[in-house]
Amino acid sequence: MSETSVRHFLAIPDFSREELVATLDLAARMKAGGYHEKPLAGRTLAMIFTKSSTRTRVSFEVGTYQLGGHALFLSSRDIQLGRGEPIRDTARVLSRYVDGIMIRTYDHQDVEDLARFGSIPVINGLTDLLHPCQIMADLMTIRESLGPDLSSVKVAWVGDGNNMANSWLNAAYRLGFELRLACPEGYHPDPAILERARGATKIVLTGDPREAVDGADVVNTDVWASMGQEEEAAERARAFAGYCVDDALMARASSRAIFLHCLPAHRGEEVEDSVIEGPRSRVFDEAENRLHVQKAILATLMG
Ligand code: CP
Ligand code: NVA
DSSP: OOOTTOOOBSSGGGSOHHHHHHHHHHHHHHHTTOOOOOTTTTOEEEEEESSOOSHHHHHHHHHHHHTTOEEEEEETTTSGGGGTOOHHHHHHHHHHHOSEEEEEOSOHHHHHHHHHHOSSOEEEOOOSSOOHHHHHHHHHHHHHHHOSOGGGOEEEEESOOSHHHHHHHHHHHHHOOEEEEEOOTTOOOOHHHHHHHHTTSOEEEESOHHHHHTTOSEEEEOOSSOTTOGGGHHHHHHHTTTOOBOHHHHTTSOTTOEEEEOSOOOBTTTBOHHHHTSTTBOHHHHHHHHHHHHHHHHHHHHO
């Protein structure tokens, strides 16, 4: 069982509002070149992947190296986890070798179990339920473009009520900004996460992308079919028709609005090429910021 002093980052609310802001401040300092410490010197991060990744894998590996540590890439195709070794056994074995685990997988319960049965920090690199590291990068990108006070921004989400949408709700819950989600019927966010956020701030859930985007400062979308939903792609393409961020939709946003997408993107589906390549798009700053926020999270949990 995990020691009570071990901290994890499985979901945005694992950090207090003050800790989230401190982590974003540290990430900004790291990006600006004002941080030269090596808090991970002599330490190893195990990175378990049961799904594909470009950004998460590379940014965690590079970030660990930049902090003085070593990162191990563990594909589930190669380790015994992929052949059915229980996650609780994997957790206890890895805890004897390494100093932290980052995991990307399907079932969020597996990540909870890894944290519960291991004795080292666990970081969620995406599950079917949540993608908290991505939202930290998105929050950092918003601060860079719109200023440090996140409580007054209006964020719009257009598309699937997926791991990204759930994590946006968690961020709104902790930081208190207004979040408007446009999701088709049958593709709403997790009901418990939605209700908790509704208890803390203004949350609008609509079936009309225009209602979500009207006056928003941040317009945000994601693929119609996430990893693991490939067989639903045709059905989802029908359900999400009209949920495309195009220039006409962006024109409804506020004059200072930025466009975000966690990537990978499907141009011509959830976003038009002219938007993702346009002047309001910050998607490559957003991708870069994965590196900086994750270094700040690693230094906080493992340093
Ligand atoms: N946005 C994101 O998590 O990208 P990868 O799937 O490439 O890691
Ligand atoms: N919702 C997407 C995010 C990819 C980074 C997925 O889970 O595939």
